Amino acid sequence: MLEILGKTSIDFxxxxxxxxxxxxxxxxxxLLALVHIWLGKANLxxxxxxxxxxxxKFEQPIPIEQARQALIRHGLPDVExxxxxxxxxxxxxVKTTTTIEEKVAEKVLEAFKKDFAGNPFVVDSSYEIGPTIxxxxxxxxxxxxxxxxxxxxxxxxxxxxxxxxxxxxxxxFHDVFAVLGVFYILDKxxxxxIVTALLTLAGYSLTDTVVVFDRIRENLKVRHRDPxxxxxxxxxxxxxxxxxxxxxxxxLVLIPLTLAGGEVLHDFSLALLLGVxxxxxxxxxxxxxxxxxxxxxxGKLLRRR
Amino acid sequence: MKxxxxxxxxxxxxxxxxxxxxLPSTPLFSSxxxxxxxxxxxxxxxLGLDLQGGIHLVLEVEAERAIEIKMDxxxxxxxxxxxxxxLKVENVKRTGPTEITINxxxxxxxxxxxxxxxxxxxxxSGRSPSDRVLxxxxxxxxxxxxxxxxxGQALETVRNRIDQFGVAEPLIQQQGLRQIVVQLPGVKDxxxxxxxxxxxxxxxxxxxxxDHKVARExxxxxxxxxxxDILKEFGPQIPPDDEILFERNVDKETGRVTKTPxxxxxxxxxxxxxxxxxxVAIGEFQSAYVSINFDSTGAKxxxxxxxxxxxxxxxxxxxxxxxxxxxxxxxIGGGRAQITGSFSTEEANDLAIxxxxxxxxxxxxxxxxxxxxxxLGRDSxxxxxxxxxxxGAMVIIFMVVYYRLAGAIADFALMLNLVCLVGALAxxxxxxxxxxxxGIILTIGMGVDSNVLIFERIREELRTGKPVRPxxxxxxxxxxxxxxxxxxxxxxxxxxxxxxxxxxxxxxxVTLCLGIAINLFTALVGTKVxxxxxxRRGRMEHLSI
Numbered sequence: 023m024l025e026i027l028g029k030t031s032i033d034f035x036x037x038x039x040x041x042x043x044x045x046x047x048x049x050x051x052x053l054l055a056l057v058h059i060w061l062g063k064a065n066l067x068x069x070x071x072x073x074x075x076x077x078x079k080f081e082q083p084i085p086i087e088q089a090r091q092a093l094i095r096h097g098l099p100d101v102e103x104x105x106x107x108x109x110x111x112x113x114x115x116v117k118t119t120t121t122i123e124e125k126v127a128e129k130v131l132e133a134f135k136k137d138f139a140g141n142p143f144v145v146d147s148s149y150e151i152g153p154t155i156x157x158x159x160x161x162x163x164x165x166x167x168x169x170x171x172x173x174x175x176x177x178x179x180x181x182x183x184x185x186x187x188x189x190x191x192x193x194x195f196h197d198v199f200a201v202l203g204v205f206y207i208l209d210k211x212x213x214x215x216i217v218t219a220l221l222t223l224a225g226y227s228l229t230d231t232v233v234v235f236d237r238i239r240e241n242l243k244v245r246h247r248d249p250x251x252x253x254x255x256x257x258x259x260x261x262x263x264x265x266x267x268x269x270x271x272x273x274l275v276l277i278p279l280t281l282a283g284g285e286v287l288h289d290f291s292l293a294l295l296l297g298v299x300x301x302x303x304x305x306x307x308x309x310x311x312x313x314x315x316x317x318x319x320x321g322k323l324l325r326r327r
Numbered sequence: 328m329k330x331x332x333x334x335x336x337x338x339x340x341x342x343x344x345x346x347x348x349x350l351p352s353t354p355l356f357s358s359x360x361x362x363x364x365x366x367x368x369x370x371x372x373x374l375g376l377d378l379q380g381g382i383h384l385v386l387e388v389e390a391e392r393a394i395e396i397k398m399d400x401x402x403x404x405x406x407x408x409x410x411x412x413x414l415k416v417e418n419v420k421r422t423g424p425t426e427i428t429i430n431x432x433x434x435x436x437x438x439x440x441x442x443x444x445x446x447x448x449x450x451x452s453g454r455s456p457s458d459r460v461l462x463x464x465x466x467x468x469x470x471x472x473x474x475x476x477x478x479g480q481a482l483e484t485v486r487n488r489i490d491q492f493g494v495a496e497p498l499i500q501q502q503g504l505r506q507i508v509v510q511l512p513g514v515k516d517x518x519x520x521x522x523x524x525x526x527x528x529x530x531x532x533x534x535x536x537x538d539h540k541v542a543r544e545x546x547x548x549x550x551x552x553x554x555x556d557i558l559k560e561f562g563p564q565i566p567p568d569d570e571i572l573f574e575r576n577v578d579k580e581t582g583r584v585t586k587t588p589x590x591x592x593x594x595x596x597x598x599x600x601x602x603x604x605x606x607v608a609i610g611e612f613q614s615a616y617v618s619i620n621f622d623s624t625g626a627k628x629x630x631x632x633x634x635x636x637x638x639x640x641x642x643x644x645x646x647x648x649x650x651x652x653x654x655x656x657x658x659i660g661g662g663r664a665q666i667t668g669s670f671s672t673e674e675a676n677d678l679a680i681x682x683x684x685x686x687x688x689x690x691x692x693x694x695x696x697x698x699x700x701x702x703l704g705r706d707s708x709x710x711x712x713x714x715x716x717x718x719g720a721m722v723i724i725f726m727v728v729y730y731r732l733a734g735a736i737a738d739f740a741l742m743l744n745l746v747c748l749v750g751a752l753a754x755x756x757x758x759x760x761x762x763x764x765x766g767i768i769l770t771i772g773m774g775v776d777s778n779v780l781i782f783e784r785i786r787e788e789l790r791t792g793k794p795v796r797p798x799x800x801x802x803x804x805x806x807x808x809x810x811x812x813x814x815x816x817x818x819x820x821x822x823x824x825x826x827x828x829x830x831x832x833x834x835x836x837v838t839l840c841l842g843i844a845i846n847l848f849t850a851l852v853g854t855k856v857x858x859x860x861x862x863r864r865g866r867m868e869h870l871s872i
Binding site: 024077079109127144145146149151152154155165167170174177178181215218221222225228229232233236261263264267270271276279282283286290294 | 694699714730775780816835
């Protein structure tokens with residue numbers, strides 16, 4: 023029998039002071055990111071903010087500074103440029119609150135055709151999104167997040183106990199905020215795809231938490247005389263190897279996706295990768311200790327199936 | 328122990344059905360015999376725009392403009408009608424988006440005018456705030472109906488144009504109240520397609536005002552981009568019933584664009600809705616022109632107008648751009664005319680298409696435009712497949728190394744999972760998007776989760792000294808509820824994504840939800856059957872797990 027972890031008896035609950043402090047910082051950064059998004063100061067993708075994104079594929083490498091100068095000469099001073107060294111690709115982003123009618127994409131193409139006549143290119147993709155669509159997508163994303171969160175709390179509350187549901191929801195929010203915070207610090211663009219990744223990792227993190235909770239519930243039924251802290255500690259230790267193995271397989275899958283999945287999927291996979299790591303941490307160090315903070319009525323679980 | 332045979336048959340049937348559904352999506356399909364193609368279900372998976380390239384547009388119909396256009400038409404019809412009936416009306420004007428004001432020359436005419444408008448313009452309701460003024464307003468429910476009809480007609484027109492342009496499997500549908508979604512997969516020239524959709528294609532024939540002094544003072548040509556200056560210079564002198572419109576000229580040799588301003592009467596002599604056909608023809612000097620045919624009313628009107636205006640100039644105007652302004656040489660009967668102008672064969676062709684398909688009832692605004700080139704799509708598929716293979720291989724190897732025989736069984740379940748997933752996606756004719764591929768990869772990673780849960784449970788049972796068979800059964804039993812709980816929570820997120828996501832996100836949600844549901848089946852039924860099969864061969868002393 024090959025084992026990464028043998029039979030463990032780590033005192034996870036005893037370390038809750040440190041883990042709560044660490045998680046507090048993570049969530050705080052995430053909240054800061056959220057406030058900035060709310061105020062419109064964060065790096066929102068054009069699908070939310072409206073604007074134009076054109077990705078060009080050149081035949082020869084293109085110096086980013088020259089590209090910027092060329093765009094300034096053609097009346098586009100406020101652009102964001104991003105290079106993908108793999109294949110001489112250049113992503114030009116222009117965020118505007120005006121309509122598409124201004125033909126920003128055409129201006130960008132014009133600028134490169136004129137100033138880089140010796141370096142032909144093809145248009146990989148061109149996105150133009152009006153501000154009204156962006157606002158609708160923002161609203162849709164918020165509704166999707168709210169509905170899934172509500173659904174999850176209700177389901178976990180129905181299957182376990184209300185406090186389990188709340189603890190699971192807090193842990194899930196913790197994971198989403200943590201990844202959002204890291205993306206904020208890395209100045210990554212928050213796009214629709216990233217929101218999708220956040221929701222997916224919320225689902226994953228919850229799966230992880232539910233597995234741990236399941237074992238806690240099972241142990242509580244059998245050993246209700248032991249102190250709560252011991253029961254929870256034992257449960258976490260019992261499922262620890264499963265938790266680690268599963269996270270490992272998902273990480274194994276996400277690493278090639280992040281490295282070789284192409285520029286479209288890179289940030290998406292990165293968010294999931296971070297999410298899996300944080301999600302695993304939170305089921306052990308956040309969700310479970312929360313049950314100690316909110317003890318509930320002893321013996322209530324016994325009466326339930 | 329439950330009998331094995333039934334479950335084995337169920338598994339094999341599932342695999343075969345999945346493969347049958349999936350086959351049409353593979354490149355193999357084109358080389359298969361005809362009868363086989365006929366009997367296979369569906370057309371399999373379609374590739375999303377992000378994978379095969381193409382354009383996704385969201386158009387917004389400016390339906391308010393449709394109402395203004397209708398009101399303007401009512402105004403001009405009314406003016407003619409009042410003149411015909413010799414009613415003492417000073418003037419008729421549109422004074423708001425849904426309001427027409429009639430100023431009477433004689434208060435005594437009020438009754439007659441009201442009776443006439445009530446009879447001839449039933450969508451307007453009239454009232455009289457003072458002796459000499461009548462206010463006609465559009466009824467709110469008629470306004471709603473016009474807006475709705477405008478969106479419906481715009482949808483129809485856009486569909487006609489795209490059909491004639493020739494795109495394989497376009498998607499054109501209404502979204503919400505005012506929006507139209509247009510998806511054109513694999514379009515080579517996105518700019519041309521967009522122009523074709525967006526052109527209002529309002530064709531108008533208007534007479535030039537050649538007598539006014541502005542007409543004589545206008546320069547014959549200005550460089551492109553100087554139109555504003557002309558409008559500024561002559562604007563104040565233009566008579567109220569006239570306007571300045573420009574003709575676009577392209578120099579064949581240098582490619583320079585110049586504009587010719589014309590002073591044109593605002594009154595529309597004839598519009599394009601009397602058109603029955605429009606085709607491209609090649610004239611002298613190899614220049615392309617569009618020949619148009621009118622219906623009988625149009626032909627009669629055109630004949631009358633040309634007869635009344637011999638030796639005068641008439642402008643042919645499309646979307647407020649003058650195409651040509653020929654001098655009427657003689658009365659033109661037979662309901663035919665030509666639109667000449669400096670355009671290429673391709674432009675003439677597109678012009679003929681929009682004229683045949685009809686005008687949009689109101690202008691449309693492109694509010695979302697996603698264009699993906701074919702090279703990025705190919706790139707994405709290659710990278711997607713490559714990372715799927717790498718990810719799959721890593722998980723498969725890890726499971727075998729860590730769980731040995733049991734790991735191999737889990738790997739078998741994983742393959743089963745993948746086969747069923749692609750089969751289900753193909754069977755539902757789902758659209759495969761790039762995030763969808765990510766969803767498939769994620770399913771590989773999460774797919775082993777259930778088996779890991781079960782195996783860890785079995786290991787625990789074995790540690791307590793139980794024999795193999797009861798340990799396996801207990802492992803499955805105890806892990807069952809946990810697996811269901813964890814799957815349901817992910818399904819909830821998947822559903823929320825499906826309900827509120829668009830395009831690629833929806834594709835991701837579909838793969839995620841299907842993957843999880845199938846995983847429940849393969850993990851609980853698929854692997855258990857193998858364990859039971861192994862156990863049946865005689866009592867197992869040791870389990871390699």
